[in-house]
Amino acid sequence: MSGPLTGLRVIEMPAIGPVPFCGMLLADLGADVLRIDRTGDVDLGLPVEPKYELLGRGKRSLALDLKDAKAVALLLDLAAKADVIIEGFRPGVMERLGLGPDVLQQRNPGLVYGRMTGWGQGGPLAAAAGHDINYIALTGALHAIGPAGGKPVPPLNLVGDFGGGSLYLAMGVLAALFERQGSGRGQVVDAAMVDGAASLMTLFYGLKGAGMWSDERGANMLDSGAPWYDTYECRDGGHVAIGAIEGRFYAELVRVLQLDPKTLPKQHDRRNWPSLRAVFAACFRTKTRDEWCALMQGTDICFAPVLALDEAPLHPHMAARGSFVAPDGVTQPAPAPRFSRTPGGIARRPPQRGEGGEDALTDWGVGPA
Numbered sequence: 001m002s003g004p005l006t007g008l009r010v011i012e013m014p015a016i017g018p019v020p021f022c023g024m025l026l027a028d029l030g031a032d033v034l035r036i037d038r039t040g041d042v043d044l045g046l047p048v049e050p051k052y053e054l055l056g057r058g059k060r061s062l063a064l065d066l067k068d069a070k071a072v073a074l075l076l077d078l079a080a081k082a083d084v085i086i087e088g089f090r091p092g093v094m095e096r097l098g099l100g101p102d103v104l105q106q107r108n109p110g111l112v113y114g115r116m117t118g119w120g121q122g123g124p125l126a127a128a129a130g131h132d133i134n135y136i137a138l139t140g141a142l143h144a145i146g147p148a149g150g151k152p153v154p155p156l157n158l159v160g161d162f163g164g165g166s167l168y169l170a171m172g173v174l175a176a177l178f179e180r181q182g183s184g185r186g187q188v189v190d191a192a193m194v195d196g197a198a199s200l201m202t203l204f205y206g207l208k209g210a211g212m213w214s215d216e217r218g219a220n221m222l223d224s225g226a227p228w229y230d231t232y233e234c235r236d237g238g239h240v241a242i243g244a245i246e247g248r249f250y251a252e253l254v255r256v257l258q259l260d261p262k263t264l265p266k267q268h269d270r271r272n273w274p275s276l277r278a279v280f281a282a283c284f285r286t287k288t289r290d291e292w293c294a295l296m297q298g299t300d301i302c303f304a305p306v307l308a309l310d311e312a313p314l315h316p317h318m319a320a321r322g323s324f325v326a327p328d329g330v331t332q333p334a335p336a337p338r339f340s341r342t343p344g345g346i347a348r349r350p351p352q353r354g355e356g357g358e359d360a361l362t363d364w365g366v367g368p369a
Helices: 018-028 069-081 101-107 132-137 158-183 195-198 202-209 249-256 270-284 291-296 316-321 359-363
Strands: 009-012 032-037 060-062 083-088 114-118 188-192 229-233 237-244 304-306
Touching: 009 018, 018 083, 018 114, 018 158, 032 359, 060 359, 069 101, 083 158, 101 114, 101 270, 114 158, 132 195, 158 195, 188 195, 188 249, 195 291, 229 270, 237 291, 270 359, 291 304
Parallel strands: 009 032, 009 083, 032 060, 083 114, 114 188
Antiparallel strands: 229 237, 237 304
């Protein structure tokens, strides 16, 4: 085990999406993450063979029936030895199991109790079911993403589950651990995806307040409205991404496209963005994606080819940085971020249900019997 979080003990309760991803991030950085699994199958919506359940990498698994009083007692013993517990149940479920923060922190006053929900621990929707798409819909984020004249487009589940959920939970947990160094006390971290996704929209609410952002999709600088911040189809059907915001970068784009700037409208003349886009689109259709790469790679245009999942790990830059790894032949993103003295790593493959649980009990000082 290596990484800046080596020695940190984390209990991860059964969950999908943001809680497992948060646990993976902590495990990648060296934390000893013990995943509590259910003893029976459950419909989690995304059945996958364990070796491909990459959010479980680096963890060990202990299968418990939390309706059994002995299992709950064991979990109480583990919580007494843990630094962090993260859970993603609806509000009140952990309390009904006898595992709420009041109970666990009575046993372990220094325990950081991370709670991940979509709607939050309180509010009119707190008990409602939901998924990423619903949470980001309520924050303005989903409304802002999509093509001009089209409907809102879900940005995978990156904005709610992982960006607004996992990352804020991880940051909250680490912040609480930092505070604990002075106080000696743990606390509850209420990480809600609606809060995190709203936080991610801070820049755009500022632009909206300044009159620089329209609720009309595809009409703004960063939502594909600007012709110099968009993707374009090439002759071979591939696409390239252009982000020439700054004037000097835009000038370089115009130069490489072999266009006469005197014949073009001004860069920030929104009235003529449609005509400028048509000119750019026609240019990009004259060459293949690889041909544009040869012309633009390494320039200050702010350019990149749009790569598929099969292509991204093979790109020379990603390969040189080792941004992807393939333990057990399964290609996956490498741990991030990077550290100069205490690099993270993938300690073990994703566990099958219960795999490594007895060893974890021994390591944590709880007898397997």
